[in-house]
Amino acid sequence: MNTRRILCGWVNLQERDEAPADILQAMFSAEGADAPANPLRLGQAGWGAIGPESSTMAHDTETGIVAMLLGRPIWTNPASAAQAAAQGHAAAAARRYAELGERLFDELQGNFSLAIYDLRQGRALLAIDRCGVERMCFARVGPLLVFSTSARAVAAHPAVKASLDHQSLYEYLYCHMVPSPGTAFGGVEKLLPAQRLLATAQRTTRHFYWAMRFAPDKQTPPEAQRETFRQLLRQAVERQVDELPVGAFLSGGTDSSTVTGLLGEVSGAPARTFSIGFDAEGFDELDYARVTARHFGADAAEFYVTPEHVAEALPLIASAYDEPFGNASAVPTYFCARIARERGVRAMLAGDGGDEFFGGNVRYAKQGVFERYQSLTPGLRQMLEPLVMNFPFGSAIMPVRKARSYIRQASVPLPDRLESYNFLHRDPLTDIFEPEFLAAVDTERPLAMMREAYFRTESAEPVDRMMHLDHKITLADNDLRKVSRMCEAAGVEVRFPFLDTDLVNFSGTLSVAQKVSGNRLRVFFKEALSDFLPGETITKSKHGFGLPFGLWLAQDGPLRSPATAALDGLSKRGIVRADYLRKLWQEHSSGHASYFGVMIWVLIQLELWLQRNDRPGAA
Structure with a gap:
């Protein structure tokens, strides 16, 4: 069974440009895949998909709609479900878009990445499912829209020619992955869950077609x-x-x-x-x-x-x-x-x-303790804080020391407080990053993106947010x-x-x-x-599939050699300061191996990934 799943395509929304036939191959090759045997080429567009699902692509010549769909969607409309069963989900999406336009998403559930091109209207639509099981990356270059389920494939398109993005590398080190809407490649973005993009020759717009509704049911027993x-x-x-x-x-x-x-x-x-x-x-x-x-x-x-x-x-x-x-x-x-x-x-x-x-996440309960402090009146907080923070010899008295720590954390509003223990807050950023790299990034953007998601909900309850x-x-x-x-x-x-x-x-x-x-x-x-x-x-308390990497790295085993080699390579890239990497290794070796092992793993994976992707399209 083929489990490889990738969707790639591009469309010129202004003119028929008769682009070279090997563009799709370049995009698929970026992910180590051969282009599908039956790509669609319309002069102004080239589309292709590979997946275990059948009929991932359809061209409805009657309506002039082209559609590609990967995933396991569920159709709430019986006729669409029947067509999907007979002809494939892409065919059902093409027909339903012709009939409903963007109201298509009212009846399309499950997980999916979807691309639609309306030849007659000269517009393209990209979307992913409500929960973000699937993904969609894209870049806009003039009238050209390039898209794929892989950011690397979009970067490989010759019109995009994206280089590695320092801002996203910083966000990777902050979040331990590259959060959407950014990608590791400059000018290439990702859709967020339940987001759709509509592109015409003149502009590109993004909207959420669904939002989680928090409406407690007080009537049902x-x-x-x-x-x-x-x-x-x-x-x-x-x-x-x-x-x-x-x-x-x-x-x-x-x-x-x-x-x-x-x-x-x-x-x-x-x-x-x-x-x-x-x-x-x-x-x-x-x-x-x-x-x-x-x-x-x-x-x-x-x-x-x-x-x-x-x-x-x-x-x-x-x-x-x-x-x-x-x-x-x-x-x-x-x-x-x-x-x-x-x-x-x-x-x-x-x-x-x-x-x-x-x-189910422990932080929901933990943050409730701090939110209780936020619920105190400003006058009461103004009276308590000087008393606790200025208490004589307070740092030597356990209850006072704990009270100070509590006030410091509680005084930081959500969602910023969730990142109190982030590795990048442990040391001054000037001690972690090379000056030239640091000057090129917005260090506040990770928190700004978190605030946007935290407040982008109708509920005012901290737990819901x-x-x-x-x-x-x-x-x-x-x-x-x-x-x-x-x-x-x-x-x-x-x-x-x-x-x-x-x-x-x-x-x-x-x-x-x-x-x-x-x-x-x-x-x-x-x-x-x-x-x-x-x-x-x-x-039982929550745990999961944690990995004892830090503990094992502290042993003289098979991990030390690749780890030290990767950190040495990273120290020469002008991103993270070599003395910070040495300090991190020393702290890991002198105690708290599990804790410091987390950041060492993140840094190792960055270097290993950069070795394979230091140029656009490298697989």
Whole structure:
């Protein structure tokens, strides 16, 4: 089964330019792929797509609409669903766009990346799904619109000729990935979740065709809410199970355990699960995965990741992503998916999204403690702060020292407070970056982008706003990229039941207290599934597929040589100061290996990625 998925294209919105036929090949080659055998060339446009889905491209000659679509969309209109089943989703999208225009998105759900060209109107439309499972990158050069699911492919178009973007490299080091709308290449951008772009010869506009609606349902009894939730969960899993052999990631947390139990029910056979372990204290969670596997009678497979596996994965990760990507849990994700593939599984169900839509991240409860201080009257804060901050010998008195720390953090508003412990806030930026690099970037932009996502929601509740921010940053920009790309590299598809549109919309009907109450997370979720999940799963603290890279790097093993070589190479690029890299290594070696290992991993991946992408179009 082919799991390679990429969509590339360009269109001149002003004139027929008869561009050379090898442009599409250059774009596909940037991702190490051959151009599809049946690309579409219209003189002013060249389009092509590769994917496991059939009929990814359609040209409706009756309406003059061309469409490309990758993903697993769901059509709420029966006629469109029937056409998609008979002729492919691209054909259905072309026909429905001709009939509805941009109202097409009212009935197009699931995950998709979509490109449409209306020859008669001379305009192009790009869009991605509501949750950002898929992606779309683009560049506008005069009347030319170039687009692809890969930023690297857009950069390879000869009219774009994009070079590496220092601003985005800074944002990578701040966020450990390149957050949308930026990409690692200058002039190339990404769409945000639920965003569509409309381009004509004169201009380009972007709008959100959907927004998460936070409207707590105060009328429906709790018992009925729980029943609806259980039905929607089952439906979400059913929609992701087809003729392919399906398995599930199992970490032992509430999300993966829920998917495991429902997969067994839906398929009528023991769910095939795949779990990762580490021989490192505080990182191995196989015991929890085993609890779930026993509870649901799953057909469970386990795999222990070692330092040798990490060393093997270092170059693979750098090559797999079209932008630098620093989430180290890509390693266990890859090996988990690879083991599934070796055992005959062709599609994996992942639990991503439960935290972001049902209130599962620890910071939601933690920030509530600080928000209580923000709720005090200004007069009371003005009285308390001098008393605490100026208390004699306060730094030597534990309660006063803690109170000072609390006030300092609480005084920073959300969402900025979420980045209090960011590595780039630990030292002056002039100590971290080379002067010329630092002078070329806007160091405030990462926080500005976070504020935009945080406040771009109708809810005034901090928990809802943090979840909205996490939908964009933690989920779409980070976790979905991690899982999707590593599964593709391992040769399997991945599907996300918790991102089902009906389930996501239902989450918006829950009150804040049903999501987070004091230090309790996922309140409604756990209550609704208390008779379904194991008790140990309900009460366990959040963990996930963390990687003990820092601990293993501290040992004299297979990771030290590639790590030191990568940091040495990075020190010569004029980005990060060599003395800062030495300091970071010393701090890692002298203690807190896990903590400092995170930033070392991020820097290593940057260098390995730059080695492969220091010129446009390099694969």
